[in-house]
Amino acid sequence: xxxxxxxxxxxxxxxxxxxxxxxxxxxxxxxxxxxxxxxxxxxxxxxxxxxxxxxxxxxxxxxxxxxxxxxxxxxxxxxxxxxxxxxxxxxxxxxxxxxxxxxx
Numbered sequence: 814x815x816x817x818x819x820x821x822x823x824x825x826x827x828x829x830x831x832x833x834x835x836x837x838x839x840x841x842x843x844x845x846x847x848x849x850x851x852x853x854x855x856x857x858x859x860x861x862x863x864x865x866x867x868x869x870x871x872x873x874x875x876x877x878x879x880x881x882x883x884x885x886x887x888x889x890x891x892x893x894x895x896x897x898x899x900x901x902x903x904x905x906x907x908x909x910x911x912x913x914x915x916x917x
Contacts, residue, residue, distance in 0.1 A: 819846055823891035829883050838872050864890035
């Protein structure tokens with residue numbers, strides 16, 4: 814079952830997992846649902862760059878919080894805060910609710 818979650822563009826969901834026997838970081842694909850600004854967001858391949866970060870800098874911060882444990886992480890690119898969520902997508906939703914970003 815696919816889970817859909819609507820949240821601000823300044824947040825990124827990243828999964829630490831295994832592919833071809835290698836540990837990797839997977840930045841979850843996003844789609845713009847609503848854009849209340851005049852800014853074009855047609856190319857959202859570099860969301861991190863929009864907030865003065867890089868994928869490498871985000872991964873470094875995520876690794877620091879618990880050594881790269883498998884599971885889902887959340888990056889608040891606006892405030893430069895990083896969180897470990899848990900092992901499934903429901904844990905991501907719970908973290909968003911805990912932080913007050915989305916309502917249940």
